[in-house]
Amino acid sequence: MNKSRIISPSLLSADFSRLEKDIRDVEQAGATRLHLDVMDGHFVPNITFGPFIVKAIRKLTNCILDCHLMILNPDKYIEAFIDAGANTVILHIEAHEDLTTEFTKIRKLGCSAGISLNPDTPIKAVEPYLDLIDHVLVMSVHPGFGGQKFIKSALQKIEYLAENRKNRNFVISVDGGVNIETIADVFQSGTDIAVVGSGLFSADNRSQQYRDLRNA
Numbered sequence: 496m497n498k499s500r501i502i503s504p505s506l507l508s509a510d511f512s513r514l515e516k517d518i519r520d521v522e523q524a525g526a527t528r529l530h531l532d533v534m535d536g537h538f539v540p541n542i543t544f545g546p547f548i549v550k551a552i553r554k555l556t557n558c559i560l561d562c563h564l565m566i567l568n569p570d571k572y573i574e575a576f577i578d579a580g581a582n583t584v585i586l587h588i589e590a591h592e593d594l595t596t597e598f599t600k601i602r603k604l605g606c607s608a609g610i611s612l613n614p615d616t617p618i619k620a621v622e623p624y625l626d627l628i629d630h631v632l633v634m635s636v637h638p639g640f641g642g643q644k645f646i647k648s649a650l651q652k653i654e655y656l657a658e659n660r661k662n663r664n665f666v667i668s669v670d671g672g673v674n675i676e677t678i679a680d681v682f683q684s685g686t687d688i689a690v691v692g693s694g695l696f697s698a699d700n701r702s703q704q705y706r707d708l709r710n711a
């Protein structure tokens with residue numbers, strides 16, 4: 496069980512015209528994992544990037560790369576993201592009828608498997624998968640965009656997961672609306688990894704903001 500309270504920068508809010516500098520800044524402040532938001536314009540209204548960019552980011556950093564796939568038919572792309580350098584492939588429970596085969600495949604290919612659920616999806620929906628995954632990503636905003644307000648009902652989901660983890664090894668992470676104001680509650684409720692996008696990259700000094708978030 497991981498209780499180390501990690502802050503994972505979400506590159507969605509980074510400045511892609513100077514991505515290497517943004518990555519370096521958060522690494523210098525202590526970041527050990529990065530969160531990559533893959534959006535297809537179908538599962539969510541926004542479009543971001545695919546394996547091609549993940550591969551480029553892989554060249555820039557040794558951080559753990561958590562690839563959060565907000566896409567339909569994720570089964571088609573698992574290998575491509577792992578080949579590109581993903582360390583965790585996170586699939587949405589809402590994107591596919593049954594993810595058992597996909598999680599088994601991800602792990603077989605040497606990668607960590609993650610499951611994510613939207614704010615409107617009850618936490619019980621992930622229950623059947625908890626022995627098949629390494630990572631649960633609780634969405635605290637409706638996926639698609641950075642800079643939204645934290646949805647507080649995510650805290651109860653995190654508490655439920657933390658209380659019912661038993662001897663299973665998955666980490667609990669939360670994604671969306673985490674910032675200086677909300678981060679203390681997020682960790683208090685049992686989160687291992689807080690994903691922070693705009694709450695980090697909206698600051699001019701990313702290293703300082705990372706440290707401020709850690710101290711908050």
Ligand code: DX5
Nearest residue numbers: 505638639641642672692693
């Ligand atoms: C939203 C993404 C998040 C996003 C969070 O769909 O999954 O990872 O980057 O951004 P903030 O921290 O700004 O809410």
Ligand code: ZN
Nearest residue numbers: 530532563670
């Ligand atoms: Zn995300």
